[in-house]
Amino acid sequence: MLTNTIEQTYYVIDFDSTFTQVEGLDELANIALAGNPNREKVVQQIRDLTDAAMNGELSFAEGLRQRISLLQANRSHVEALVDFLRTKVSDSFARNRAFLRDYSEAILIVSSGFKEFIVPIVTELGLKEENVYANTFRFDADDNIIGVDDENVLSQDKGKVKLLESLALPGDVCVIGDGYTDYELREAGVASRFYAFTENVERTKVTSVADHVVPSLDEFLFLNNLPRSQSYPKSRIKILLLENVHPVARQAFEEQGFNVEFLKGALDEDELIEKIKDVTILGIRSKTNVTRRVLENAPRLIAIGAFCIGTNQIDLKAATEKGVAVFNAPYSNTRSVVELAVGEMIMLIRNVVTKSNGMHEGKWDKSANNSFEVRGKKLGLVGYGHIGTQLSVIGEALGMEVYFYDVVDKMPIGNAKKLKSLDDLLRIADVVSMHIDGRKDNKNVIGKREFELMKDGVVFLNLARGHVVEVEALVEALKSGKVWGAGVDVFPYEPKTNNEPFESELRGLPNVILTPHIGGSTEEAQEGIGHYVPERLLEYINNGSTTGSVNFPEVQLPLLKGSHRLLHIHKNVPGILAKLNNIFAKYNVNITGQYLKTNEQIGYVIMDVERSYEDGFIDEIKNVEETIKFRMLY
Numbered sequence: 001m002l003t004n005t006i007e008q009t010y011y012v013i014d015f016d017s018t019f020t021q022v023e024g025l026d027e028l029a030n031i032a033l034a035g036n037p038n039r040e041k042v043v044q045q046i047r048d049l050t051d052a053a054m055n056g057e058l059s060f061a062e063g064l065r066q067r068i069s070l071l072q073a074n075r076s077h078v079e080a081l082v083d084f085l086r087t088k089v090s091d092s093f094a095r096n097r098a099f100l101r102d103y104s105e106a107i108l109i110v111s112s113g114f115k116e117f118i119v120p121i122v123t124e125l126g127l128k129e130e131n132v133y134a135n136t137f138r139f140d141a142d143d144n145i146i147g148v149d150d151e152n153v154l155s156q157d158k159g160k161v162k163l164l165e166s167l168a169l170p171g172d173v174c175v176i177g178d179g180y181t182d183y184e185l186r187e188a189g190v191a192s193r194f195y196a197f198t199e200n201v202e203r204t205k206v207t208s209v210a211d212h213v214v215p216s217l218d219e220f221l222f223l224n225n226l227p228r229s230q231s232y233p234k235s236r237i238k239i240l241l242l243e244n245v246h247p248v249a250r251q252a253f254e255e256q257g258f259n260v261e262f263l264k265g266a267l268d269e270d271e272l273i274e275k276i277k278d279v280t281i282l283g284i285r286s287k288t289n290v291t292r293r294v295l296e297n298a299p300r301l302i303a304i305g306a307f308c309i310g311t312n313q314i315d316l317k318a319a320t321e322k323g324v325a326v327f328n329a330p331y332s333n334t335r336s337v338v339e340l341a342v343g344e345m346i347m348l349i350r351n352v353v354t355k356s357n358g359m360h361e362g363k364w365d366k367s368a369n370n371s372f373e374v375r376g377k378k379l380g381l382v383g384y385g386h387i388g389t390q391l392s393v394i395g396e397a398l399g400m401e402v403y404f405y406d407v408v409d410k411m412p413i414g415n416a417k418k419l420k421s422l423d424d425l426l427r428i429a430d431v432v433s434m435h436i437d438g439r440k441d442n443k444n445v446i447g448k449r450e451f452e453l454m455k456d457g458v459v460f461l462n463l464a465r466g467h468v469v470e471v472e473a474l475v476e477a478l479k480s481g482k483v484w485g486a487g488v489d490v491f492p493y494e495p496k497t498n499n500e501p502f503e504s505e506l507r508g509l510p511n512v513i514l515t516p517h518i519g520g521s522t523e524e525a526q527e528g529i530g531h532y533v534p535e536r537l538l539e540y541i542n543n544g545s546t547t548g549s550v551n552f553p554e555v556q557l558p559l560l561k562g563s564h565r566l567l568h569i570h571k572n573v574p575g576i577l578a579k580l581n582n583i584f585a586k587y588n589v590n591i592t593g594q595y596l597k598t599n600e601q602i603g604y605v606i607m608d609v610e611r612s613y614e615d616g617f618i619d620e621i622k623n624v625e626e627t628i629k630f631r632m633l634y
């Protein structure tokens with residue numbers, strides 16, 4: 001019985017598919033009918049009856065009667081059900097057990113399920129047995145379930161309404177549930193608000209009549225300013241994933257309760273500006289340009305994940321100025337690019353492309369003319385980073401002499417030879433392969449002059465970025481025979497989606513392999529990237545760590561335990577830490593951990609503080625003049 005008579009708020013919470021992820025009776029049938037050849041059919045019949053009752057399409061009492069008669073369950077099945085339900089408590093309820101415990105006086109479980117399985121589950125999370133209102137089974141002498149307690153109003157139509165009327169709770173009542181019978185409490189006036197709970201199941205008939213739709217208990221607690229385990233509900237954090245990133249990425253975010261939008265193609269600047277307004281995390285590959293204009297229209301954006309190596313499509317300077325951390329996958333597709341380059345090089349030197357094209361036109365040209373081995377040839381790598389060095393190793397294993405040129409002094413791997421200038425490399429190589437990054441300065445690194453320096457009949461590969469090679473010059477060099485064959489994977493303009501046609505002067509030229517920017521597009525690479533980038537982003541969102549960021553100072557933070565973590569990103573000018581520390585002193589806030597890292601543009605200060613502090617403290621921190629972004633985690 002409720003003993004609390006003070007005017008207060010009562011939280012009436014449904015059990016099946018709200019407190020737990022599943023419907024108790026459906027699962028009981030599943031357990032009881034194990035081994036029965038008709039199990040699937042009967043369980044489905046029970047599910048249909050549950051759904052019809054939850055949607056308000058079938059009288060509740062009739063639905064319950066029919067379900068019980070289909071069950072064929074006994075007491076031991078109920079015990080097995082309790083064990084199963086322990087593993088099926090809704091995630092947001094499990095993580096908010098402190099709220100359940102601290103508000104247990106005010107929380108009522110009102111369910112048309114059964115006390116035999118509800119009470120053990122909810123009391124383990126701190127609720128009170130006397131606050132559970134539900135049906136009870138009737139058993140026969142052999143412990144078989146033969147019916148329900150018909151006297152209990154909850155086994156009748158409008159049972160929840162009748163119960164709440166009889167309780168006459170002395171305060172405001174709000175209801176959280178996934179079924180129409182939960183809404184009926186609001187409709188009947190015994191509750192002032194109905195929150196449709198959609199973490200496990202979403203019924204349009206129910207959500208359409210709700211005062212609020214809450215995808216998790218966190219959202220409910222946030223809306224009602226109640227104590228909660230998450231400072232900000234994840235369901236409110238929008239993640240926009242573009243360019244068909246691997247499904248494991250989407251799953252990683254959804255599993256943690258984030259609100260994910262997934263698009264197959266890229267967006268142009270205006271489309272992205274429209275979409276990004278309420279986005280907190282953006283995921284892209286190489287085709288979406290994140291310009292300063294885009295960033296200026298992204299007030300909530302805290303991080304960008306480039307699901308690839310290159311980050312030249314992102315205005316990194318503007319991102320840093322706006323306090324947006326950028327992460328990439330620096331080596332997950334390295335091997336895929338290298339393998340494609342090796343394959344293309346062999347096909348071109350061996351003259352396979354021309355022969356294959358000829359065969360498709362009916363030409364049988366069996367001859368060794370212009371077909372060579374790669375063994376003993378000189379491989380010239382422009383750019384000796386992750387990809388260049390991998391290709392260096394494989395080139396050597398194929399018996400090639402490897403030469404490289406890099407703007408940075410790099411250690412040669414194996415017997416590779418470092419050359420002092422690009423010109424030296426172009427003069428010596430039989431195969432020139434581009435592996436430099438896509439920074440702006442690298443526009444047209446290879447143009448007419450550079451092709452002229454190359455050996456006659458050179459093989460040329462560009463799997464780096466389209467703009468590093470002047471396409472007209474390459475076309476001319478191919479037509480003149482200076483370049484014998486080319487493999488091109490990247491282009492100055494690339495179609496945004498697979499529906500857009502590909503236009504290029506390179507189309508139709510013989511001995512040219514054209515691929516649609518798929519150097520990194522293998523199942524292995526994409527899955528690897530799909531795991532790697534979300535891990536970095538989630539560490540940043542949940543913990544503040546910036547490991548692997550390409551534009552933020554790197555900070556690897558300990559897990560947050562018990563404190564509040566303040567994350568302050570500011571312009572890197574002298575005196576900010578002193579200003580922050582003065583505010584801490586003024587409010588007498590105890591700091592349990594403090595970390596600071598800077599780069600040329602920004603400073604990133606992380607402060608772990610004890611949970612209790614006066615109003616005004618956080619506002620003062622946010623209002624420090626040089627603040628770019630501020631976040632708080634707990």
Ligand SMILES: NC(=O)C1=CN([C@@H]2O[C@H](COP(=O)(O)OP(=O)(O)OC[C@H]3O[C@@H](n4cnc5c(N)ncnc54)[C@H](O)[C@@H]3O)[C@@H](O)[C@H]2O)C=CC1
Nearest residue numbers: 309310383384385386387406407408436437463464519520
């Ligand atoms: N086709 C595709 O699908 C893929 C293309 N890429 C492209 O390949 C590029 C290289 O990738 P990684 O090797 O992982 O990058 P990395 O950053 O490890 O290596 C790039 C190297 O190029 C050097 N470099 C830059 N500009 C140069 C110049 N003008 N002359 C000589 N050296 C220069 C750098 O010092 C660095 O050593 C990426 O930036 C990306 O644009 C990467 C993955 C897939």
Ligand SMILES: O=C(O)CCC(=O)C(=O)O
Nearest residue numbers: 285286308309310520521
């Ligand atoms: O797979 C992609 O979309 C882009 C691959 C790429 O160019 C990169 O990783 O830099």
